[in-house]
Amino acid sequence: MRPYKHPTPDEFVLERVxxxxxxxxxxxxxxxxxxxxxxxxGELDGGRPKSTVSxxxxxxxxxxxxxxETAGTAHMNTLRRADIDGRFPGLLAVVLAQPPxx
Amino acid sequence: MRPYKHPTPDEFVLERVxxxxxxxxxxxxxxxxxxxxxxxxGELDGGRPKSTVSxxxxxxxxxxxxxxETAGTAHMNTLRRADIDGRFPGLLAVVLAQPPxx
Numbered sequence: 151m152r153p154y155k156h157p158t159p160d161e162f163v164l165e166r167v168x169x170x171x172x173x174x175x176x177x178x179x180x181x182x183x184x185x186x187x188x189x190x191x192g193e194l195d196g197g198r199p200k201s202t203v204s205x206x207x208x209x210x211x212x213x214x215x216x217x218x219e220t221a222g223t224a225h226m227n228t229l230r231r232a233d234i235d236g237r238f239p240g241l242l243a244v245v246l247a248q249p250p251x252x
Numbered sequence: 253m254r255p256y257k258h259p260t261p262d263e264f265v266l267e268r269v270x271x272x273x274x275x276x277x278x279x280x281x282x283x284x285x286x287x288x289x290x291x292x293x294g295e296l297d298g299g300r301p302k303s304t305v306s307x308x309x310x311x312x313x314x315x316x317x318x319x320x321e322t323a324g325t326a327h328m329n330t331l332r333r334a335d336i337d338g339r340f341p342g343l344l345a346v347v348l349a350q351p352p353x354x
Contacts, residue, residue: 164350172271240346
């Protein structure tokens with residue numbers, strides 16, 4: 151299986167991070183990952199179809215928010231908190247501090 | 253001319269605000285408006301076609317970020333800073349504090 155591609159912090163783009171965070175499902179995944187060391191896609195998909203969730207994980211990876219590693223047949227996801235905080239100080243904290251629902 | 257519609261702060265949605273900020277042109281408009289009392293669409297369009305810019309202003313209005321008022325033949329835009337800050341504390345400040353370009 152091919153390893154997933156992840157941008158380096160100097161390749162992060164503010165607009166891409168904001169876009170990745172602008173969807174309820176992706177925001178929920180990020181909120182979840184902020185509270186754990188790591189989680190598999192299965193633990194994060196909320197019972198949604200794999201194709202839908204795969205797309206969301208790709209958007210999160212491409213923005214630099216999430217790191218995915220293949221561990222056997224599972225995919226382990228972690229939040230790239232230090233990388234994002236280093237590049238966009240305060241951004242993730244402020245987004246995560248907002249109440250989850252309107 | 254019909255007055256523009258603007259959501260009330262309790263209608264603001266975090267994801268919608270993040271989406272509105274996730275585009276370079278819209279982010280540029282917000283950055284500009286953060287530094288002035290108000291600006292016409294013409295002052296903010298950067299020479300782009302009216303149809304393109306109109307869409308971006310609508311996204312910004314629908315998110316609650318921008319207020320547009322018709323003043324004669326001009327449209328005067330202001331940033332709804334107090335409304336956004338009241339609803340999503342710290343969010344706009346942290347986004348505006350990030351360097352504009354990658």
